[in-house]
Amino acid sequence: MDKNSIKNFAIWARNQLRKDVIYKARLIGITDKGIGQALPQSVKGLQIFDIGNQNTYKIDADQIKQREMLISVLNKRKAESGYEAAFESIVEEVAYTWFNRLIAIRFMEVNDYLPSGMRVLSAAGGKLEPELVSRPFDSGMTFSQPEKNRIAEWKDKNQSDELFAFLFIKQCNDLNRILPGLFEKINAYSELLLNISYTDTQGIIYKLTHDISEDDFKEAVEIIGWLYQYYNTELKDETFALLKKNIKITKERIPAATQLFTPDWIVRYMVENSLGRLWIEGHPNDALKVGWKYYLDEAEQEADVQKQLEEIRKEYRILAPADIKVIDPCMGSGHILVYVFDVLMQIYESQGYNQRDAAKSILENNLYGLDIDDRAYQLAYFAVMMKVRQYNRRVLNEHIEPHLYAIEESNDIDRKLLQYFGAGMAVKERQTAYAQINNLLDTFKDAKEYGSILKIGDYNWSLLKEFVEKVDKKGFLPPPDTLFPETLPQPDLLPMEFIPLEDVQRKIKILVATGQILSQKYDAVVTNPPYMSSSNMSTKLNNYLKINFKAGKNDLFSTFIEQNIFFTKKNRFISMITMHSWLFLSRYEIIRKDILDIIIDNLVHLGAHAFEEINGEVVQTVAFSLRKTHLKNYNGLYSRLIQYSSELEKISHFSSSLFICNQEKFNNIVDNIIAYWISDKIFLIFKDFKSVGDISDSRQGIATGNNDMFLRFWYEVKMVNINLIANNQDEMNGSGCLYVPYNKGGSFRRWYGNREYVIKFNKNNYEKLLNTGNHLPSRQYYYCKGITWNDVSTSLFCARYIDNGFIFDAAGPTCFYNNEYYMLGYFNSNVFQTFLNIICQGLHYSTGHIPNAPFINKYEKNVSLLAEKNIKLSKFDWDSFETSWDFKRHPLV
Incomplete structure (x- = not known):
């Protein structure tokens, strides 16, 4: 599989589709800035829009209705998120809708899965004109006489792209019969905003059929997942860029x-x-x-x-x-479910099933999937159905609904319409169902924030399904806390033509099915x-x-x-x-x-x-x-x-x-670390030995909150302003010089060194630090000798000895023990590093980790002598390095 070509196409396709949608919206007076009006010369059944340069664009009666629906949806979303966000959501939605359908049809035509057996986007032998355009009446689709007349007119006038756009939409609507989960009945505005051409060599049809090899589509449902991931590449990058600006991930961006x-x-x-x-x-x-x-x-x-x-x-x-x-609660584009299907097929066949019956049974009984993303659901649904089709040619015509769903929200369901559900049910059962449906709708409020982690209570799922199935616009449900005789007069109902019951019923059916999947x-x-x-x-x-x-x-x-x-x-x-x-x-x-x-x-x-x-x-x-x-x-x-x-x-x-x-x-x-790779001997050491924290005290130091204000390199300060002899609690109140030595981690160095900083610590700055940063923690250990290390390291742990007279930083935590030389030698040993490789899987060697390491005090005298020797050698090396600096003093105070 040529993933580079797939990636390049998917990223390009998203941008191109978005541009096409924005362009078509602009032609009918709709932009990210607002909604324009038709020109005054418009008449009933014909609207005219100014598109600049003295040019106009016209739409007819059907398209006018589509534009009105688009405006209605925009205004509804505007109320929730503002106009610009509403416009952006429409652009993104329409773009991915057509992207999903294009790649689905491409997959089906390459694998000869389309009902007609006719190619929609291409033709055999490398011809540019798709087979559907060449022979539309051989497609098996039904055309009205006016449609036949239009097709003939387009052919006569050589308006190939207009004919192709019409036939492509017709094909998508026809596929609703066998794949309703992907080829839903197209929103009117989605059709209005489609801008598609097969003759444009820089257009999406040409790129799809020429830039990605047919071999990558043949029986390889995996390509659907790669296209989905790559399609989201730039949206993902945008989301992470926003995170760097401390803008949290919204529910709309969670999938990307x-x-x-x-x-x-x-x-x-x-x-x-x-x-x-x-x-x-x-x-x-x-x-x-x-x-x-x-x-x-x-x-x-x-x-x-x-x-x-x-x-x-x-x-x-x-x-x-x-x-x-089997369930995949985060199914994405269905890759896992497709292989689950393959393994289930092997299991069924091992029990004597034929492939056709097995495929149908898997779809009906075995597979379950959920996702927070509508796009992912569409592609997972398609991938699974194509896998079923691979084994059972007839199954798509049997209208079996797989147990796959996108998590839906209940926010926009008008609960007053529940009065029309449960027609013909007994009063008590109807009221029970009413109460449970209301609870379920509460649970699914803002469900796109949570996805498959929703907590579902106990419900009578068969009762809820019956309630949702039985709809009657003449029905009436009394309040759930009152038992009304069914003979009571009914109140006035909403005008029937304004009740969108089919849409509400469809949504509630999905919520009930999803809730049941989440509960079992x-x-x-x-x-x-x-x-x-x-x-x-x-x-x-x-x-x-x-x-x-x-x-x-x-x-x-x-x-x-x-x-x-x-x-x-x-x-x-x-x-x-x-x-x-x-x-x-x-x-x-x-x-x-x-x-x-x-x-x-x-x-x-x-x-x-x-x-x-x-x-x-x-x-x-x-x-x-x-x-x-x-x-x-x-x-x-x-x-x-x-x-x-x-x-x-x-x-x-x-x-x-x-x-x-x-x-x-x-x-x-x-902490029950899963250190599966270590030896039995090391397990026993962790079990039987005391920890470093049992016999010493490891402390985090100061985080100033403003290092530029408080810290200096020692060579930037006059030496007379540095207190080099502070060694007791009396110095803590800043009664001495302006600066004191400060230990702050630094580069990788063992035994001794990294003595580079001083901190402002006179009385005035002491008070400032006490009320900023992390408020001068561990003050009882200031100026005390100890063992310090780098809190963050990209390599091995490195510990150093610090003399009396230093204050320490959060990035230079310090351990205090009565035999500093031994602890330093132990800290710098391979044995201690082995323990840290278990405890500290990452870049941080914090005061939360170091005390948890086992403490071994074997050979304490020899280790102490070795550490003392190494300190002296490293001190000589550091002092030589320090005095070799030829910096001009820059007194900053």
Whole structure:
């Protein structure tokens, strides 16, 4: 697959489609500045607009209605977000609608999936004129006599693009019969704003059919996902640029900011080790398993663990293929669901099903998917339906609705219209349904903020479906807290022609179906969730997580770990790929404990370069498969691939870089860090030895809040203004000189040195610092000797000795211990670095990490002597370096 061509096309296509939409809107007097009026010479059934340079643009009666609908939608959105944002949302919506349909039709025509078997965008043999334009009446579509006349007129006048635009829209509407989830009945204004040509060699049709190879579309549904991700590239860049300006990610931008297309081999790993494991453990089948390249056999277990597993597998043995429910709650463009379909097809066939029946059953019984993004839903729906079509040519005509939905909001549903629902139901049942529907609508308010993490209560789903299905404009529902006899007179109703019941019914049906999916349990949950730190979230989303997801609130990926555990049936499987920070960072300790309460069957520590870079940043990831059951002393299998720098290297070492680790061992490490790669000896050290924090005190120092005001290099200041002898608490009130020596981290240097700064610390500046920054913490340790290190390091840990007389910075935290020489030697040892490599997976060596390392005081005398010697050598080296500076003094005070 030529991803460069796909990427270049998708990015270009979004911009081109947006330009085309803006251009067509301008022709009818609508711009990002406002809505213009038609010229005075307009008449009924014909509106004329001034487009500049003494040129005009005309629209007829049907187009006038389409323009009125566009204006209505603009005004409605304007009330919510302002006019410019409303106009932008329309442009984006229309552009992606046509993009999705164009690539769907291209996929279908290349794979000969269109009902007519006729190409819509191209022709065989490299002809420029599409087959649909050459032979429209062979397409199988029904044309009225006026339409036939128009087609003949366009052909006579050689108006090829006008004919093509008409036929393309006609084809999209016709495909609504078999693919309603993607080819919905087109909003009138979407049709009005379409600007399309096949003759323009710089247009989107020509680029789509010429810039991307047909081979990339043939049976490769994966291309849909790549096109979707690349289409969002610039929107994602804009979103991250806004973050740098401290503008939080809004619900409209969540999909672009968080969507990542999952590499195929990782999808296979997740599906094979969740759905595949569920089936194989209950129905052993070597022929099936041999085709699953990324399936990991279970590690050897102790006898009592193996016995418990056998009891669990008895549950799996009674499962039939149609019993298995699999969900991807963050389905994106459907890549995971497509491979789930493939594995389910293999399972069905192993049980004697033919492909046609299996495909239909999978669609009806097995697959579930949700996403926050309407665009992603459309493409996931299309990808799944194309996979079904691959095995069953007739299924598209059977009108089976897959269990796939975009999360919808209830905000715009007029609840007064609920009085028309539930016609013919008994009064009590109708009132129960009314109350439950209202509660459900409350839950789905602002649902685009939350997506699949919505918490759904208990509902009678069959009752709600009945209530929504039975609609009668003559119906009336009495207040839910009163039992009215059905014979009571009915109040005046809204004029029937103004009641949009079909639209409201459709929306509520989707909310009911989505709510049911969110409330039920699954045999396998497989997903690549969004990654978004709480610091980048909107206030509304942040508050929701604090209330509903206390364990997973720090990032959306950890939120989905918590939610997916809820989604999963007991003894069933969860498989995900997330950022790897939950393995070790202290802020994920609670979610880590939740995971350790169940089983980590296996885990693939991917590290960097498993994905493309996001906004210039390398994403560090981990894929894993969990089983929702608790077995003490379970041995998990762990593949460590962080040392490999490319996707191909990681794939080639996937099954050879393996560790077996008893899950109970993680309880011996501070914060339950998932340090699966360490030896039994190191586990025992963590378990049996005291920590550094038990025998010493590690402190963070000053953060001035304004370094430019308070700090200077020592060579910028007259030496007489620096207090070099301060060594007790009496000096703390600033009664001495203006400056005192200041320790502030600095470059990588061990043993001694980085004595570069001084800080203003007389009485006046002391008072300022006391009320700014972090308010002079750890004052009892000012001027005391100790061991300091760099809080941030891109390489190894480096510790240095500091004499009496220094104050220390937040970037130069300090440890205080009664034998500084030994602690310094220990800190700079390979042994200590080994412990830090477990505790500090990142750039920070903070006072939250260092005290958690085990403290070993073996060979204390020898280590102390060695450290003292190294201090002297390093001091000589630093003093020589310091005196070699030939700076002119610049007294700044």
